[in-house]
Amino acid sequence: MTSELYYAIQVLTGEEQRFIQRVEKQVPLAGRGDPEIPPFHLRWPRRKLVIRRKGKRISTIRPIFPGYLFLEAPEVTPPLYHLLRRSTGFIRFLPENHALTPLGAQELRLVRHLxxxxxxxxxxxxxFDENSRIxxxxxxxxxxxxQIVKVDRRKGRAKVQLDLYETAFLIDLAFQVMEKAPNPPPHTSDLSRTPDPEQGRPSATREPATREPATREPATRESL
Incomplete structure:
Protein backbone atom coordinates (compact mmCIF):
# COMPACT_ATOMS: atom_id res chain seq x y z
CA MET A 1 0.00 0.00 0.00
CA THR A 2 1.77 3.10 -1.23
CA SER A 3 -0.25 5.42 1.06
CA GLU A 4 0.98 3.66 4.21
CA LEU A 5 3.45 5.39 6.50
CA TYR A 6 6.02 3.75 8.74
CA TYR A 7 6.70 4.72 12.35
CA ALA A 8 9.52 3.34 14.48
CA ILE A 9 8.66 2.00 17.95
CA GLN A 10 11.20 1.10 20.61
CA VAL A 11 10.28 -1.87 22.82
CA LEU A 12 12.14 -4.01 25.32
CA THR A 13 14.93 -5.91 23.57
CA GLY A 14 14.06 -9.58 23.40
CA GLU A 15 10.34 -8.82 23.85
CA GLU A 16 9.60 -7.89 20.24
CA GLN A 17 7.55 -10.96 19.36
CA ARG A 18 5.65 -10.99 22.66
CA PHE A 19 4.85 -7.29 22.25
CA ILE A 20 3.32 -7.99 18.82
CA GLN A 21 1.27 -10.84 20.29
CA ARG A 22 -0.02 -8.66 23.14
CA VAL A 23 -1.10 -5.93 20.73
CA GLU A 24 -2.85 -8.43 18.45
CA LYS A 25 -4.78 -9.81 21.43
CA GLN A 26 -5.98 -6.32 22.37
CA VAL A 27 -7.11 -5.40 18.87
CA PRO A 28 -10.34 -7.48 18.96
CA LEU A 29 -11.17 -5.89 22.33
CA ALA A 30 -10.63 -2.43 20.92
CA GLY A 31 -12.53 -3.40 17.79
CA ARG A 32 -10.78 -3.99 14.47
CA GLY A 33 -13.70 -2.28 12.77
CA ASP A 34 -13.39 0.80 14.97
CA PRO A 35 -13.03 3.78 12.59
CA GLU A 36 -10.76 5.40 15.16
CA ILE A 37 -8.26 2.55 14.83
CA PRO A 38 -7.05 2.35 11.22
CA PRO A 39 -5.73 -0.92 9.73
CA PHE A 40 -2.12 -1.39 10.82
CA HIS A 41 0.70 -3.92 10.88
CA LEU A 42 3.70 -4.27 13.16
CA ARG A 43 6.78 -5.22 11.13
CA TRP A 44 9.75 -6.95 12.71
CA PRO A 45 12.60 -7.36 10.17
CA ARG A 46 15.01 -10.17 10.98
CA ARG A 47 17.94 -11.92 9.31
CA LYS A 48 19.09 -15.48 8.96
CA LEU A 49 22.64 -16.26 10.06
CA VAL A 50 24.69 -19.43 10.25
CA ILE A 51 26.87 -19.73 13.33
CA ARG A 52 29.42 -22.35 14.33
CA ARG A 53 28.88 -24.08 17.64
CA LYS A 54 31.06 -26.99 18.74
CA GLY A 55 32.20 -27.50 15.18
CA LYS A 56 28.66 -27.59 13.78
CA ARG A 57 26.93 -25.06 11.55
CA ILE A 58 23.66 -23.93 13.12
CA SER A 59 21.07 -21.70 11.45
CA THR A 60 19.68 -18.92 13.64
CA ILE A 61 17.33 -15.94 13.17
CA ARG A 62 18.14 -12.59 14.76
CA PRO A 63 16.52 -9.13 14.61
CA ILE A 64 18.05 -6.54 12.30
CA PHE A 65 17.23 -3.69 14.70
CA PRO A 66 17.16 -5.24 18.20
CA GLY A 67 14.44 -3.60 20.29
CA TYR A 68 12.73 -1.83 17.37
CA LEU A 69 9.50 -2.50 15.47
CA PHE A 70 7.94 -0.63 12.57
CA LEU A 71 4.30 0.37 12.61
CA GLU A 72 2.75 0.40 9.13
CA ALA A 73 -0.41 2.52 9.13
CA PRO A 74 -1.96 5.43 7.21
CA GLU A 75 -1.90 7.47 10.44
CA VAL A 76 -1.58 7.09 14.21
CA THR A 77 -4.89 8.11 15.74
CA PRO A 78 -5.21 8.74 19.51
CA PRO A 79 -6.92 5.35 20.14
CA LEU A 80 -4.16 3.51 18.25
CA TYR A 81 -1.50 5.54 20.03
CA HIS A 82 -2.90 4.64 23.47
CA LEU A 83 -3.42 1.00 22.47
CA LEU A 84 0.29 0.68 21.73
CA ARG A 85 1.46 2.69 24.73
CA ARG A 86 -0.58 0.57 27.15
CA SER A 87 0.96 -2.67 25.87
CA THR A 88 3.60 -4.20 28.14
CA GLY A 89 7.10 -3.76 26.74
CA PHE A 90 6.45 -0.42 25.03
CA ILE A 91 9.18 2.20 25.54
CA ARG A 92 8.57 5.04 23.09
CA PHE A 93 7.84 6.20 19.59
CA LEU A 94 10.80 7.59 17.69
CA PRO A 95 12.05 10.22 17.75
CA GLU A 96 9.91 11.12 20.80
CA ASN A 97 6.42 10.34 22.07
CA HIS A 98 5.43 14.00 21.95
CA ALA A 99 6.94 14.39 18.46
CA LEU A 100 5.54 11.40 16.61
CA THR A 101 7.12 11.50 13.14
CA PRO A 102 7.00 8.91 10.34
CA LEU A 103 10.22 7.68 8.77
CA GLY A 104 11.93 10.13 6.45
CA ALA A 105 12.52 9.39 2.78
CA GLN A 106 15.96 7.80 3.24
CA GLU A 107 14.92 5.67 6.22
CA LEU A 108 11.71 4.67 4.47
CA ARG A 109 13.64 3.46 1.41
CA LEU A 110 15.89 1.38 3.68
CA VAL A 111 13.02 -0.27 5.58
CA ARG A 112 11.03 -0.96 2.42
CA HIS A 113 14.14 -2.40 0.77
CA LEU A 114 14.65 -4.81 3.68
CA PHE A 128 34.63 -11.48 -5.59
CA ASP A 129 36.42 -9.70 -8.42
CA GLU A 130 40.11 -9.93 -9.27
CA ASN A 131 40.85 -7.30 -6.58
CA SER A 132 38.98 -9.34 -3.91
CA ARG A 133 36.18 -6.76 -3.80
CA ILE A 134 32.69 -8.05 -3.10
CA GLN A 147 27.28 0.77 3.32
CA ILE A 148 29.39 -2.38 3.73
CA VAL A 149 32.17 -1.63 6.23
CA LYS A 150 33.65 -5.11 6.67
CA VAL A 151 33.55 -8.48 4.92
CA ASP A 152 34.29 -11.81 6.61
CA ARG A 153 34.67 -14.21 3.71
CA ARG A 154 35.28 -17.24 5.94
CA LYS A 155 32.06 -16.75 7.92
CA GLY A 156 30.10 -15.54 4.90
CA ARG A 157 29.07 -12.25 6.52
CA ALA A 158 29.11 -8.60 5.54
CA LYS A 159 28.90 -5.92 8.23
CA VAL A 160 26.60 -3.15 7.03
CA GLN A 161 26.00 0.26 8.59
CA LEU A 162 22.28 1.10 8.66
CA ASP A 163 21.20 4.53 9.89
CA LEU A 164 17.88 5.07 11.66
CA TYR A 165 16.94 8.42 13.23
CA GLU A 166 20.60 9.51 13.31
CA THR A 167 21.58 6.28 15.07
CA ALA A 168 24.03 3.95 13.30
CA PHE A 169 23.46 0.20 13.55
CA LEU A 170 26.21 -2.22 12.51
CA ILE A 171 24.43 -5.32 11.26
CA ASP A 172 25.85 -8.61 9.98
CA LEU A 173 24.09 -9.91 6.86
CA ALA A 174 24.85 -13.35 5.44
CA PHE A 175 26.05 -14.14 1.94
CA GLN A 176 27.06 -17.14 -0.11
CA VAL A 177 29.77 -17.02 -2.76
CA MET A 178 28.67 -17.90 -6.26
CA GLU A 179 30.71 -20.82 -7.53
CA LYS A 180 32.56 -20.38 -10.78
CA ALA A 181 31.58 -22.76 -13.52
CA PRO A 182 34.55 -24.93 -14.52
CA ASN A 183 36.01 -24.15 -17.92
CA PRO A 184 35.11 -26.91 -20.39
CA PRO A 185 38.05 -28.70 -22.03
CA PRO A 186 38.87 -27.48 -25.54
CA HIS A 187 36.89 -29.39 -28.12
CA THR A 188 38.69 -30.69 -31.15
CA SER A 189 36.84 -32.45 -33.90
CA ASP A 190 38.29 -35.00 -36.26
CA LEU A 191 37.92 -32.45 -39.04
CA SER A 192 40.08 -29.89 -37.29
CA ARG A 193 42.82 -32.35 -36.38
CA THR A 194 46.00 -31.85 -38.40
CA PRO A 195 47.10 -35.14 -39.89
CA ASP A 196 50.51 -36.38 -38.92
CA PRO A 197 52.62 -36.60 -42.07
CA GLU A 198 54.12 -39.78 -40.74
CA GLN A 199 50.76 -41.29 -40.01
CA GLY A 200 47.81 -41.94 -42.18
CA ARG A 201 49.96 -42.22 -45.30
CA PRO A 202 48.81 -45.28 -47.26
CA SER A 203 51.56 -47.81 -47.43
CA ALA A 204 52.42 -49.23 -50.83
CA THR A 205 51.29 -52.79 -50.99
CA ARG A 206 53.39 -54.95 -53.20
CA GLU A 207 51.82 -57.73 -55.09
CA PRO A 208 53.80 -60.92 -54.70
CA ALA A 209 56.10 -61.31 -57.66
CA THR A 210 54.90 -63.97 -60.07
CA ARG A 211 57.25 -65.54 -62.52
CA GLU A 212 55.76 -66.47 -65.80
CA PRO A 213 56.63 -70.00 -66.82
CA ALA A 214 59.17 -70.15 -69.67
CA THR A 215 57.61 -71.27 -72.91
CA ARG A 216 59.79 -73.61 -74.89
CA GLU A 217 59.45 -73.88 -78.61
CA PRO A 218 58.75 -77.47 -79.68
CA ALA A 219 61.83 -79.08 -81.20
CA THR A 220 61.54 -79.57 -84.98
CA ARG A 221 63.60 -82.01 -87.02
CA GLU A 222 64.83 -80.70 -90.31
CA SER A 223 63.90 -82.88 -93.23
CA LEU A 224 66.76 -84.02 -95.33
Whole structure:
Protein backbone atom coordinates (compact mmCIF):
# COMPACT_ATOMS: atom_id res chain seq x y z
CA MET A 1 0.00 0.00 0.00
CA THR A 2 1.77 3.10 -1.23
CA SER A 3 -0.25 5.42 1.06
CA GLU A 4 0.98 3.66 4.21
CA LEU A 5 3.45 5.39 6.50
CA TYR A 6 6.02 3.75 8.74
CA TYR A 7 6.70 4.72 12.35
CA ALA A 8 9.52 3.34 14.48
CA ILE A 9 8.66 2.00 17.95
CA GLN A 10 11.20 1.10 20.61
CA VAL A 11 10.28 -1.87 22.82
CA LEU A 12 12.14 -4.01 25.32
CA THR A 13 14.93 -5.91 23.57
CA GLY A 14 14.06 -9.58 23.40
CA GLU A 15 10.34 -8.82 23.85
CA GLU A 16 9.60 -7.89 20.24
CA GLN A 17 7.55 -10.96 19.36
CA ARG A 18 5.65 -10.99 22.66
CA PHE A 19 4.85 -7.29 22.25
CA ILE A 20 3.32 -7.99 18.82
CA GLN A 21 1.27 -10.84 20.29
CA ARG A 22 -0.02 -8.66 23.14
CA VAL A 23 -1.10 -5.93 20.73
CA GLU A 24 -2.85 -8.43 18.45
CA LYS A 25 -4.78 -9.81 21.43
CA GLN A 26 -5.98 -6.32 22.37
CA VAL A 27 -7.11 -5.40 18.87
CA PRO A 28 -10.34 -7.48 18.96
CA LEU A 29 -11.17 -5.89 22.33
CA ALA A 30 -10.63 -2.43 20.92
CA GLY A 31 -12.53 -3.40 17.79
CA ARG A 32 -10.78 -3.99 14.47
CA GLY A 33 -13.70 -2.28 12.77
CA ASP A 34 -13.39 0.80 14.97
CA PRO A 35 -13.03 3.78 12.59
CA GLU A 36 -10.76 5.40 15.16
CA ILE A 37 -8.26 2.55 14.83
CA PRO A 38 -7.05 2.35 11.22
CA PRO A 39 -5.73 -0.92 9.73
CA PHE A 40 -2.12 -1.39 10.82
CA HIS A 41 0.70 -3.92 10.88
CA LEU A 42 3.70 -4.27 13.16
CA ARG A 43 6.78 -5.22 11.13
CA TRP A 44 9.75 -6.95 12.71
CA PRO A 45 12.60 -7.36 10.17
CA ARG A 46 15.01 -10.17 10.98
CA ARG A 47 17.94 -11.92 9.31
CA LYS A 48 19.09 -15.48 8.96
CA LEU A 49 22.64 -16.26 10.06
CA VAL A 50 24.69 -19.43 10.25
CA ILE A 51 26.87 -19.73 13.33
CA ARG A 52 29.42 -22.35 14.33
CA ARG A 53 28.88 -24.08 17.64
CA LYS A 54 31.06 -26.99 18.74
CA GLY A 55 32.20 -27.50 15.18
CA LYS A 56 28.66 -27.59 13.78
CA ARG A 57 26.93 -25.06 11.55
CA ILE A 58 23.66 -23.93 13.12
CA SER A 59 21.07 -21.70 11.45
CA THR A 60 19.68 -18.92 13.64
CA ILE A 61 17.33 -15.94 13.17
CA ARG A 62 18.14 -12.59 14.76
CA PRO A 63 16.52 -9.13 14.61
CA ILE A 64 18.05 -6.54 12.30
CA PHE A 65 17.23 -3.69 14.70
CA PRO A 66 17.16 -5.24 18.20
CA GLY A 67 14.44 -3.60 20.29
CA TYR A 68 12.73 -1.83 17.37
CA LEU A 69 9.50 -2.50 15.47
CA PHE A 70 7.94 -0.63 12.57
CA LEU A 71 4.30 0.37 12.61
CA GLU A 72 2.75 0.40 9.13
CA ALA A 73 -0.41 2.52 9.13
CA PRO A 74 -1.96 5.43 7.21
CA GLU A 75 -1.90 7.47 10.44
CA VAL A 76 -1.58 7.09 14.21
CA THR A 77 -4.89 8.11 15.74
CA PRO A 78 -5.21 8.74 19.51
CA PRO A 79 -6.92 5.35 20.14
CA LEU A 80 -4.16 3.51 18.25
CA TYR A 81 -1.50 5.54 20.03
CA HIS A 82 -2.90 4.64 23.47
CA LEU A 83 -3.42 1.00 22.47
CA LEU A 84 0.29 0.68 21.73
CA ARG A 85 1.46 2.69 24.73
CA ARG A 86 -0.58 0.57 27.15
CA SER A 87 0.96 -2.67 25.87
CA THR A 88 3.60 -4.20 28.14
CA GLY A 89 7.10 -3.76 26.74
CA PHE A 90 6.45 -0.42 25.03
CA ILE A 91 9.18 2.20 25.54
CA ARG A 92 8.57 5.04 23.09
CA PHE A 93 7.84 6.20 19.59
CA LEU A 94 10.80 7.59 17.69
CA PRO A 95 12.05 10.22 17.75
CA GLU A 96 9.91 11.12 20.80
CA ASN A 97 6.42 10.34 22.07
CA HIS A 98 5.43 14.00 21.95
CA ALA A 99 6.94 14.39 18.46
CA LEU A 100 5.54 11.40 16.61
CA THR A 101 7.12 11.50 13.14
CA PRO A 102 7.00 8.91 10.34
CA LEU A 103 10.22 7.68 8.77
CA GLY A 104 11.93 10.13 6.45
CA ALA A 105 12.52 9.39 2.78
CA GLN A 106 15.96 7.80 3.24
CA GLU A 107 14.92 5.67 6.22
CA LEU A 108 11.71 4.67 4.47
CA ARG A 109 13.64 3.46 1.41
CA LEU A 110 15.89 1.38 3.68
CA VAL A 111 13.02 -0.27 5.58
CA ARG A 112 11.03 -0.96 2.42
CA HIS A 113 14.14 -2.40 0.77
CA LEU A 114 14.65 -4.81 3.68
CA UNK A 115 10.98 -5.79 3.92
CA UNK A 116 10.81 -6.41 0.16
CA UNK A 117 12.77 -9.63 0.84
CA UNK A 118 10.31 -10.74 3.53
CA UNK A 119 10.51 -10.23 7.27
CA UNK A 120 13.38 -12.76 7.52
CA UNK A 121 16.28 -11.92 5.22
CA UNK A 122 18.10 -14.85 3.68
CA UNK A 123 21.60 -15.04 2.24
CA UNK A 124 22.66 -12.81 -0.62
CA UNK A 125 24.57 -14.24 -3.57
CA UNK A 126 27.93 -12.58 -4.19
CA UNK A 127 31.20 -13.04 -6.01
CA PHE A 128 34.63 -11.48 -5.59
CA ASP A 129 36.42 -9.70 -8.42
CA GLU A 130 40.11 -9.93 -9.27
CA ASN A 131 40.85 -7.30 -6.58
CA SER A 132 38.98 -9.34 -3.91
CA ARG A 133 36.18 -6.76 -3.80
CA ILE A 134 32.69 -8.05 -3.10
CA UNK A 135 30.17 -7.87 -5.95
CA UNK A 136 26.54 -8.55 -4.98
CA UNK A 137 24.60 -10.46 -7.63
CA UNK A 138 21.24 -10.73 -5.82
CA UNK A 139 19.65 -10.56 -2.38
CA UNK A 140 19.25 -8.03 0.45
CA UNK A 141 22.84 -6.77 0.14
CA UNK A 142 22.16 -5.56 -3.39
CA UNK A 143 21.87 -1.78 -3.23
CA UNK A 144 23.70 -1.62 0.12
CA UNK A 145 27.22 -2.09 -1.27
CA UNK A 146 28.21 1.46 -0.31
CA GLN A 147 27.28 0.77 3.32
CA ILE A 148 29.39 -2.38 3.73
CA VAL A 149 32.17 -1.63 6.23
CA LYS A 150 33.65 -5.11 6.67
CA VAL A 151 33.55 -8.48 4.92
CA ASP A 152 34.29 -11.81 6.61
CA ARG A 153 34.67 -14.21 3.71
CA ARG A 154 35.28 -17.24 5.94
CA LYS A 155 32.06 -16.75 7.92
CA GLY A 156 30.10 -15.54 4.90
CA ARG A 157 29.07 -12.25 6.52
CA ALA A 158 29.11 -8.60 5.54
CA LYS A 159 28.90 -5.92 8.23
CA VAL A 160 26.60 -3.15 7.03
CA GLN A 161 26.00 0.26 8.59
CA LEU A 162 22.28 1.10 8.66
CA ASP A 163 21.20 4.53 9.89
CA LEU A 164 17.88 5.07 11.66
CA TYR A 165 16.94 8.42 13.23
CA GLU A 166 20.60 9.51 13.31
CA THR A 167 21.58 6.28 15.07
CA ALA A 168 24.03 3.95 13.30
CA PHE A 169 23.46 0.20 13.55
CA LEU A 170 26.21 -2.22 12.51
CA ILE A 171 24.43 -5.32 11.26
CA ASP A 172 25.85 -8.61 9.98
CA LEU A 173 24.09 -9.91 6.86
CA ALA A 174 24.85 -13.35 5.44
CA PHE A 175 26.05 -14.14 1.94
CA GLN A 176 27.06 -17.14 -0.11
CA VAL A 177 29.77 -17.02 -2.76
CA MET A 178 28.67 -17.90 -6.26
CA GLU A 179 30.71 -20.82 -7.53
CA LYS A 180 32.56 -20.38 -10.78
CA ALA A 181 31.58 -22.76 -13.52
CA PRO A 182 34.55 -24.93 -14.52
CA ASN A 183 36.01 -24.15 -17.92
CA PRO A 184 35.11 -26.91 -20.39
CA PRO A 185 38.05 -28.70 -22.03
CA PRO A 186 38.87 -27.48 -25.54
CA HIS A 187 36.89 -29.39 -28.12
CA THR A 188 38.69 -30.69 -31.15
CA SER A 189 36.84 -32.45 -33.90
CA ASP A 190 38.29 -35.00 -36.26
CA LEU A 191 37.92 -32.45 -39.04
CA SER A 192 40.08 -29.89 -37.29
CA ARG A 193 42.82 -32.35 -36.38
CA THR A 194 46.00 -31.85 -38.40
CA PRO A 195 47.10 -35.14 -39.89
CA ASP A 196 50.51 -36.38 -38.92
CA PRO A 197 52.62 -36.60 -42.07
CA GLU A 198 54.12 -39.78 -40.74
CA GLN A 199 50.76 -41.29 -40.01
CA GLY A 200 47.81 -41.94 -42.18
CA ARG A 201 49.96 -42.22 -45.30
CA PRO A 202 48.81 -45.28 -47.26
CA SER A 203 51.56 -47.81 -47.43
CA ALA A 204 52.42 -49.23 -50.83
CA THR A 205 51.29 -52.79 -50.99
CA ARG A 206 53.39 -54.95 -53.20
CA GLU A 207 51.82 -57.73 -55.09
CA PRO A 208 53.80 -60.92 -54.70
CA ALA A 209 56.10 -61.31 -57.66
CA THR A 210 54.90 -63.97 -60.07
CA ARG A 211 57.25 -65.54 -62.52
CA GLU A 212 55.76 -66.47 -65.80
CA PRO A 213 56.63 -70.00 -66.82
CA ALA A 214 59.17 -70.15 -69.67
CA THR A 215 57.61 -71.27 -72.91
CA ARG A 216 59.79 -73.61 -74.89
CA GLU A 217 59.45 -73.88 -78.61
CA PRO A 218 58.75 -77.47 -79.68
CA ALA A 219 61.83 -79.08 -81.20
CA THR A 220 61.54 -79.57 -84.98
CA ARG A 221 63.60 -82.01 -87.02
CA GLU A 222 64.83 -80.70 -90.31
CA SER A 223 63.90 -82.88 -93.23
CA LEU A 224 66.76 -84.02 -95.33
Missing amino acids: LSFGEVLKESTVR VVKEGPLQGLEG
